[in-house]
Every structure is written in C-alpha cells, then in structure tokens.
Amino acid sequence: xxxxxxxxxxxxxxxxxxxxxxxxxxxxxxxxxxxxxxxxxxxxxxxxxxxxxxxxxxxxxxxxxxxxxxxxxxxxxxxxxxxxxxxxxxxxxxxxxxxxxxxxxxxxxxxxxxxx
Amino acid sequence: xxxxxxxxxxxxxxxxxxxxxxxxxxxxxxxxxxxxxxxxxxxxxxxxxxxxxxxxxxxxxxxxxxxxxxxxxxxxxxxxxxxxxxxxxxxxxxxxxxxxxxxxxxxxxxxxx
Numbered sequence: 070x071x072x073x074x075x076x077x078x079x080x081x082x083x084x085x086x087x088x089x090x091x092x093x094x095x096x097x098x099x100x101x102x103x104x105x106x107x108x109x110x111x112x113x114x115x116x117x118x119x120x121x122x123x124x125x126x127x128x129x130x131x132x133x134x135x136x137x138x139x140x141x142x143x144x145x146x147x148x149x150x151x152x153x154x155x156x157x158x159x160x161x162x163x164x165x166x167x168x169x170x171x172x173x174x175x176x177x178x179x180x181x182x183x184x185x
Numbered sequence: 186x187x188x189x190x191x192x193x194x195x196x197x198x199x200x201x202x203x204x205x206x207x208x209x210x211x212x213x214x215x216x217x218x219x220x221x222x223x224x225x226x227x228x229x230x231x232x233x234x235x236x237x238x239x240x241x242x243x244x245x246x247x248x249x250x251x252x253x254x255x256x257x258x259x260x261x262x263x264x265x266x267x268x269x270x271x272x273x274x275x276x277x278x279x280x281x282x283x284x285x286x287x288x289x290x291x292x293x294x295x296x297x298x
C-alpha cells in the first residue's frame with residue numbers, strides 16, 4: 070500500500086526558480102526520507118528527517134515535517150536543469166515493540182522538470 | 186567504490202519461464218530489499234532480508250522468491266506464477282537501524298516476449 074501521497078504529480082519551472090513538493094502520509098512514522106530518481110536509474114537518497122525534527126537543510130534542499138498534519142515538504146532553491154528528475158518521499162514506521170526497521174513505504178513521486 | 190550492482194540491466198522472459206535477477210552489494214550492509222516500480226508509480230516492496238538465511242515478504246510477494254545465502258547477495262526470482270512481471274526492479278541495501286538511508290542499484294528492466 071502507498072503510505073505517502075505527493076503533490077503535485079508534475080512540476081515544470083525555469084532554472085533559478087524554487088521548487089516545492091509536498092508529501093502526506095497516513096500513519097505514525099519514525100522518520101521520513103526524500104529520494105531522487107533520474108530517468109531509468111536507481112534512487113538516490115537526499116535527506117532524512119526524524120519524527121522529532123521539524124526542519125532540516127542540506128545544501129539547496131530544505132525539508133520540513135509537520136507530524137500533526139502528517140505532511141512534509143521538500144524545497145529545492147535556485148533550481149538547475151540538472152535537478153530534473155522524479156522525487157519521492159518515503160516513510161519508515163515503527164515496528165513491533167516500538168522498534169524501527171528500515172522498511173520504506175514510498176509515495177508515487179513528483180516529476181520535476183527544470184527548463185534552462 | 187562501494188555500491189550495489191544489479192544485473193542484467195535488461196531481461197526478457199518467455200511465458201512460463203522463471204528468471205533470476207542478480208543483486209550484489211559491497212557496502213557491508215545487513216539489510217537488503219527488492220522493490221518493483223511500474224510506470225509513473227512509486228516503489229512497492231517485494232521482499233526484504235535483515236540477516237543471512239532469513240527474509241520476509243513485503244507487500245507484493247506473490248509470484249516472487251528470494252534467497253539470502255551470503256550477506257553480499259540477494260537474488261530475486263520472478264516465477265511463472267507472476268502473471269504481470271513487466272516492470273522495473275530495484276534492489277537496495279541499508280544498515281539495520283530504521284533511521285538509515287537505503288542505497289539503490291540501477292535496476293533491471295524486465296519485459297515479456
């Protein structure tokens with residue numbers, strides 16, 4: 070089953086603009102991760118935010134997490150043509166006995182196109 | 186360089202045939218995973234393994250089988266019981282703790298002849 074729902078499904082912007090992608094999920098999580106996938110390739114991990122964190126930065130990436138709304142957003146600032154890819158959020162839920170393990174549940178992704 | 190290697194990159198299956206997709210990692214990760222990706226969709230978990238000689242079914246295990254005889258290797262067999270096998274298959278690995286990212290191979294695209 071798909072835990073995360075991403076919005077928008079597709080986003081087209083000009084180079085230099087900011088891109089914002091949103092992710093909503095249904096159940097309590099241990100952490101939420103964002104991945105990038107270039108066409109025909111595997112996924113690359115971008116950033117992980119834990120359930121007790123509200124915001125995290127990595128280079129041009131900014132991720133926020135609102136556990137009360139069960140939602141997260143990924144902001145890419147000053148986008149480049151090379152940022153063109155699909156972006157997926159994935160959640161890790163708590164396992165039995167309050168433990169966590171690495172089972173990711175993915176959303177359907179946002180296709181980002183950055184025009185030069 | 187450490188990483189995950191999937192082979193082959195493209196694979197064709199005839200009706201009634203079993204095919205095996207290879208996944209090897211040299212990252213010394215305990216956990217390994219197989220995902221299926223259909224066009225325009227996210228990834229769905231087929232099987233995962235947290236330790237050698239042990240594995241668990243994911244969300245869509247029917248028609249698939251795996252083995253984990255070595256830490257480095259986690260091959261996936263798509264059996265003839267899988268009626269709609271055409272998809273992009275991705276293998277991943279990670280450390281055991283749930284707050285660790287997964288590292289992905291570059292996938293195998295399986296098609297039906």
